[in-house]
Each structure stands twice: as C-alpha cells, then as structure tokens.
Amino acid sequence: VLGEHEVEVELVDERPWEWRPAFLAINPAGELPVLELDGFASLCGAYACSEFLCERPVVPQPEPRRHLQLLGGGREERAEVRRLVDWFLHKMDREVTAELVALKVEPIYTGRPAPDAQADAMRAARYNLRYHLSYISFLADQRRWLAGDELSLADLAAAAGISILDYLDEVGWEDFPAAKAWYQRYKSRRAMRLLLTDRIPGLPPPLAYTDLDF
Amino acid sequence: VLGEHEVEVELVDERPWEWRPAFLAINPAGELPVLELDGFASLCGAYACSEFLCERPVVPQPEPRRHLQLLGGGREERAEVRRLVDWFLHKMDREVTAELVALKVEPIYTGRPAPDAQADAMRAARYNLRYHLSYISFLADQRRWLAGDELSLADLAAAAGISILDYLDEVGWEDFPAAKAWYQRYKSRRAMRLLLTDRIPGLPPPLAYTDLDF
Secondary structure, three states: OOOOOOOOOOOOOOOHHHOOHHHHHHOOOOOOOEEOOOOOOOEEOHHHHHHHHHHOOOOOOOOOOOOOOOOOOOHHHHHHHHHHHHHHHHHHHHHHHHHHHHHHOHHHHHOOOOOOOHHHHHHHHHHHHHHHHHHHHHHHHHOOEOOEOOOOHHHHHHHHHHHHHHHOOOOOHHHOHHHHHHHHHHHOOHHHHHHOOOOEOOEOOOHHHHOOOO | OOOOOOOOOOOOOOOHHHOOHHHHHHOOOOOOOEEOOOOOOOEEOHHHHHHHHHHOOOOOOOOOOOOOOOOOOOHHHHHHHHHHHHHHHHHHHHHHHHHHHHHHOHHHHHOOOOOOOHHHHHHHHHHHHHHHHHHHHHHHHHOOEOOEOOOOHHHHHHHHHHHHHHHOOOOOHHHOHHHHHHHHHHHOOHHHHHHOOOOEOOEOOOHHHOOOOO
C-alpha cells in the first residue's frame, strides 16, 4: 500500500518468533506487519495499517496524479474488496501460504527441522493452492483486476501471498493462464518490482521470480 | 453489529462444513457470517459485513438516540479498534476458540469423534485462553471499554469469542476479575442478551451462561 501511494519507508527486519520484548511492547500480538509513522501511534496488523492508509494518503499525492482508491469507490465495491482481502490474507494464508512457509522457510531461520507430519501437510497445502489459483483465474477471467475494474487492496493481498509461493517455486503457472496474466500485469507495477528485490538469506528464489516474462 | 444498531434480522441456520452448493454460490469461501440485505449484493465475512454496517446504518436510527460509532470516532481510534478486532477474530480464534469448537462442538454435528491429538490440543487451547483473558483484563483495567472510552467493534469481537468459550464452560472467571466486570457490563446490553438465547442442540450451556451475576 505504501509503495502504491509512493511513500518511502525504511524496512526493519523483525523475527516475530523470537518474541523480542521491545517488539512486543510495540505490538503485544507479536505479529507483523507493524507500521510506525511520524506523529502517530504504531499501527499493528494488515487490517489496521491498510485501512488507515486508505482513509487518507499519509503524504500528499503529487498532482495531477490519478487518485488511487485501493478500497474501491463505492460502498458495495468496498465490501467486495474486503471480502477478497479476507480471502487472501486469511483463507489462502491458513490453507496454503502459512503452511508452506512453516515447512520451507521457518527451518532456515530457527535451525529446527519441520515437524513430522511434513509430507502430508505439504501435499495438502499444494492441493489447496491449486484451488486458490483456480479462484484467482476465475476472478481474473471476468474482471480487469480481482475485485473489479480498478486495482484494489484485493490485488495487493493476493499478490502478497502469491509472490511468497512463487518465491518458493510452488506455483504451477502453466495450468492457470488467467491467473498468470493477472500476476504478470501486477508484477510490472513499480511498487511490486521493489518488493521482488527482497530476499530470504540462504534461500534464493527461482530465476523466473523477478522475471516479467515468466 | 445489527443488534447494536437495532436492525431486525432473520437468522438462518447454515452448516458450512456441508458445502451446500446453494450456499457456496452466495459465498464461495464457504464461511460464515453472510449477510443478505434488501437491495444489496450479499456481504461475505465479518470484515466486509462489519465495515459495511459501520459506514452508515442500514436503517435510519431513531432520534434522539446517541450515535453509536462502533469503529471509533477518529483515525487513530479506528486503528486501535481494528487492531483489536483482528486480535479477537483471528489470533484468539486460531489459538483458542476454533480449537475448542472443533474439539467440543463439531463432533456433535458431524457424528465424527474429534481427532486423536485431542488431549494435547485441548490443553494447549486452555493454556492460551488464560493468556487472552489476561489481555482482556489488562485492557479492561485501563479503559472503560476494550479499545477506549466508547463501546466499539473490539468489544463485540471479543464478546463473540468469549461467549462461545463461556457457553462451553471454559472460562475461569475467578482469576480475571477485570475481564469479568467487562463481560458482565457487555452481557447486560440488549443486543448481547438476544444472542445469549441461541442454543446448540444437544449441548446446553452452563447455568451461569445467561446470568448477569455469574
């Protein structure tokens, strides 16, 4: 959201599983994201952060620049955006992304191998991912962006999850051409290109990860 | 939220685990709540429903009636309300409520016994519940309502989870007097009293469940 609004931020590494007291003092939930803006109390969680940023831009927008309404312009459009944000930040995360991150990424940081049920959990998450890619394809086939004609928080939420899964080389794009076309279009935006430069130490992404012609 | 806004609704039973095609056609996520209002597309999920209802009351409010601002009056107040809604609808749900419902309620409906890991999962959820009750006590000790001076969605989200856990006789109130005083105050509101008449067939709540002097 900050990137789409062209707000510069300093990113700070935080490993929430370390339960650092100074971090818990900022967000007692011990979760990310947390956003610290000059002159405001800390904002905790994607829900509070994104709604706050969408209510009014944090820095004045350059004019004449087309006004971005990431939450949608009307009341029913906002409900559709929020339905899909919930879908990608919670349903897809629970059924796919969080599982695969726990299995493939967390062991790199913690040094603890993934738990025993690994093979079953991996299979289930991969099976679920195909269902979510089908749903993205279904939406992308009917609409220009996932929630309607305009880019919205729904696209950002979906791309946040999908880019993690793509980093982990888990996305079988060839079976989901409409989802692929949507993600190609989103990847070419400046805000997303910046995110794609982020790396997990010790776990390089596949070559096509940053490629716009993947 | 509808109750607090004094909007009458007809409640319809839905068993989301049955994946009823007619229900999936309304909400492809297959989850509750879903809200159908005359003249609007269906609203899916607590996030879309509650934000929609808080943006503008669905029916005109009787005057002179104090205007309820369940999302908070200012931008930072709204961020605090949303932080806590996230906490109770997602963090507490994942760590406590959904676990205990899966173990104690779902077997009644599905006829399938809870899975093997039952004792461990039950112990973990009960342990986590004490942490969430401590946090409610901490908030209730410092503020009139959980997110500040005014009743907000944060109280509704917390009470939604806590009332389920209280129905299941899982809340050791005696160790959390500030949380208890908050819940007593919330229980006495008309909107909550109506919710407390709801019953799970075959699983009666403890006697104190509807009692204001529990």
